[in-house]
Amino acid sequence: MKKQTRSKSGVFLMELLISIGIFSVCAAVCIHLLAVAESERRYSENLNTAVNIAAACADSFKSGNDIEQIKNELPKEAKSFRCTFTMVDDGGTQALDIMISDDANEYIHIKAARKGDTDG
Amino acid sequence: MQMIFTLLLFVLFVALVFIVLLYSAGFYKRIGESAEQLNDKSSAMLFITQKIHGSDYSGGISADKKMLRLDEIIDGEEYSTYIYCDNGYLCELFTEKSNAPDLSYGNIITPLDRLDIEYINDSALEIKLAFGADTFSRKIYVNCGISYESQVA
Numbered sequence: 001m002k003k004q005t006r007s008k009s010g011v012f013l014m015e016l017l018i019s020i021g022i023f024s025v026c027a028a029v030c031i032h033l034l035a036v037a038e039s040e041r042r043y044s045e046n047l048n049t050a051v052n053i054a055a056a057c058a059d060s061f062k063s064g065n066d067i068e069q070i071k072n073e074l075p076k077e078a079k080s081f082r083c084t085f086t087m088v089d090d091g092g093t094q095a096l097d098i099m100i101s102d103d104a105n106e107y108i109h110i111k112a113a114r115k116g117d118t119d120g
Numbered sequence: 121m122q123m124i125f126t127l128l129l130f131v132l133f134v135a136l137v138f139i140v141l142l143y144s145a146g147f148y149k150r151i152g153e154s155a156e157q158l159n160d161k162s163s164a165m166l167f168i169t170q171k172i173h174g175s176d177y178s179g180g181i182s183a184d185k186k187m188l189r190l191d192e193i194i195d196g197e198e199y200s201t202y203i204y205c206d207n208g209y210l211c212e213l214f215t216e217k218s219n220a221p222d223l224s225y226g227n228i229i230t231p232l233d234r235l236d237i238e239y240i241n242d243s244a245l246e247i248k249l250a251f252g253a254d255t256f257s258r259k260i261y262v263n264c265g266i267s268y269e270s271q272v273a
Contacts, residue, residue, distance in 0.1 A: 013126045020133050027140045034147050041151050048162050055169070056258050063243055063261035075257060 043105065049077050050100035050107035057083070058112035061096045070096075081107070092116050161256050163230045164210050164249050169260055171203060171212075172245070176262045182272045183237050183245060189272040191217060202226065202273055205235035221273050239268040 211226030
């Protein structure tokens with residue numbers, strides 16, 4: 001009778017260990033997927049902020065502000081990004097290359113244009 | 121002894137399942153909420169920006185601290201579109217300019233807790249949106265001028 005109990009508990013233990021093993025693998029995959037989802041969420045949030053910053057800069061440029069003014073008027077969210085501005089002036093049209101990035105990603109790269117006779 | 125060990129292991133397993141399940145559910149909920157808020161933020165800001173740029177002609181845009189009025193002429197009749205925040209939503213009301221607007225009839229656009237408008241000069245406005253404790257702002261520039269009124273409605 002004793003032998004039978006031991007044997008039953010041994011089988012249960014084996015089953016349990018196998019279940020824990022399978023569960024651990026599933027949990028690891030699940031946590032990995034959650035980490036990927038979190039990183040995607042952050043990217044999406046940063047992209048949204050970067051688009052907002054770039055659009056505001058393009059607006060500012062089109063209204064006649066120069067690069068220094070645009071830099072001074074950057075929203076507070078821009079502090080966590082690298083904002084690069086390059087002006088191209090071909091006489092008739094002024095174009096501003098706006099690139100918003102951080103150490104890991106380049107989020108947006110747009111060009112805003114205005115007539116060359118605008119101040120700045 | 122072996123039975124106690126097995127039972128302990130089983131309890132540990134159940135506890136682990138429970139913790140992972142709770143953690144995953146909480147995490148999934150946070151991601152969903154965050155995506156929804158991000159969507160609300162960008163929808164509200166895009167809506168206001170597009171509306172302002174769409175009315176960028178002389179006399180088209182008027183603002184006070186809480187509301188925008190965009191005027192247009194259709195078939196010789198003057199109409200106004202009011203954009204404002206009411207009862208936790210960004211709303212839009214389109215009406216004849218001569219009518220006193222009843223803001224409770226506005227169309228709901230997207231959830232929004234507060235809309236603040238800062239008049240910078242006659243070609244720039246700063247739109248500040250609040251979603252709970254989270255705020256979001258953007259300067260909007262126009263070419264044809266913005267008139268500031270103490271109360272646009």
